[in-house]
Amino acid sequence: MNEGIIIYENAMFWTDGSGILYCKFNNLNSKSTLDYKTAKQYINAIVDLCNGEAMPFLIDVRDARGTFSIAAAKLIAKSLELVKLRISEAFVINNIGETLLITTYKRIYNPITPFAVFRELDLAKEYSLGAKNVFYGSN
Numbered sequence: 001m002n003e004g005i006i007i008y009e010n011a012m013f014w015t016d017g018s019g020i021l022y023c024k025f026n027n028l029n030s031k032s033t034l035d036y037k038t039a040k041q042y043i044n045a046i047v048d049l050c051n052g053e054a055m056p057f058l059i060d061v062r063d064a065r066g067t068f069s070i071a072a073a074k075l076i077a078k079s080l081e082l083v084k085l086r087i088s089e090a091f092v093i094n095n096i097g098e099t100l101l102i103t104t105y106k107r108i109y110n111p112i113t114p115f116a117v118f119r120e121l122d123l124a125k126e127y128s129l130g131a132k133n134v135f136y137g138s139n
Helices: 036-050 070-078 080-085 096-109 121-136
Strands: 004-007 011-015 021-025 055-060 086-092 115-118
Touching: 004 036, 011 036, 021 036, 036 070, 036 080, 055 121, 070 080, 070 096, 080 086, 086 121, 096 115, 115 121
Parallel strands: 021 055, 055 086, 086 115
Antiparallel strands: 004 011, 011 021
């Protein structure tokens, strides 16, 4: 597993040795849309950081604004590279709009990957570690 960090204008991806892939989105523009090209860049970053090891994804969208194109949503949900790497998804939110966006995305594009929504980062990390332990068969 590569420990490291990859930073983009509106997103940051990293691992820290815990076996969790962290994603933090920080876009403040409510009119912004995640497009296919940027989604592909994000997938490449995730693939590099995971280095072939399946991990739970902890996705922090607190205060992130905007939405995603249909093409980007489909790519992220159905990418064979991510399907092989994604054990679960834990979303960290702080408002109802984020919850609605996530649950709609999951229902339409990716109902297979287990997920949960949290208001506290520590609970999301606990969920992620539990999902990793179940996946790899340890406690």
